[in-house]
Amino acid sequence: MLVTYDGIVIARREVGENSVFIDILTDEQGIIEASAHGANKINSSILSAAALFSYSTFSLSKNKLRYTVNSAKPKFTFHELGKDIEKLALASYFAQSVRYCTPSEQPQDSIVRFFAIALFEIMHGRPLASVKAAFELRYSRELGFAPNLVGCDNCGEYDCADGMYFLPDKAKLICADCLYVDNAVKLLPETLFAMRNIIFSPLDRAFRFNISKDAEKQLGDICESYFLSRVERSFPTLTYYKKIKIN
Ligand SMILES: [Zn+2]
Missing domain, CATH: 1.20.1440.120 (Recombination protein O, C-terminal domain)
Structure with missing residues (x-):
């Protein structure tokens, strides 16, 4: 199932070299944990959208209770906090x-x-x-x-x-x-x-x-x-x- 939510990344956990689990805060589903494959690669299209405190539109595929980020587009970034x-x-x-x-x-x-x-x-x-x-x-x-x-x-x-x-x-x-x-x-x-x-x-x-x-x-x-x-x-x-x- 494909779903699209606007949300803010409130936590990240690195998995292996290039992938991360992100916790996305959404109005529709509370907190969603999603895996973002390749999100740490420098040429990844979701590098910036999956960064901590990014406010982005996430397109996710849902399989049972697991979410995977298909694509993500930043709406607003709070990276300056860093x-x-x-x-x-x-x-x-x-x-x-x-x-x-x-x-x-x-x-x-x-x-x-x-x-x-x-x-x-x-x-x-x-x-x-x-x-x-x-x-x-x-x-x-x-x-x-x-x-x-x-x-x-x-x-x-x-x-x-x-x-x-x-x-x-x-x-x-x-x-x-x-x-x-x-x-x-x-x-x-x-x-x-x-x-x-x-x-x-x-x-x-x-x-x-x-x-x-x-x-x-x-x-x-x-x-x-x-x-x-x-x-x-x-x-x-x-x-x-x-x-x-x-x-
Ligand atoms: Zn009184």
């Missing part, structure tokens, strides 16, 4: 997260667009700490774990003068007047603004906000631990990214 080790490390963390959380052979809702936007924001000079936080919180939402950031869970207050607190375990906000638990994080106003932007904006604007260094640090801590606790694991690529990041 020039900057910090950017590449962050993209690898995103790829590993998506690979872990996306089932095979099941349709996905706009996962390719989400992942492409995240890579695009890394590539185009947005502060990496903000991109990382936005990815973690928005992806939590995409996976069905959106926190309720509309207002205080008790009284509905949108923005209490004495402060708003986030309850990470309960995925809720509570205002200073209604505060009743210890494990609440008092949010800097900028942090709450950024979190609401990430959760409520259209996808292409979810990554776009400006934030001071202090609030960026708080946002980063909250979003990382929120995401990891929802997916119930950590990622080696995250450990690596944190080790090499500059600040």
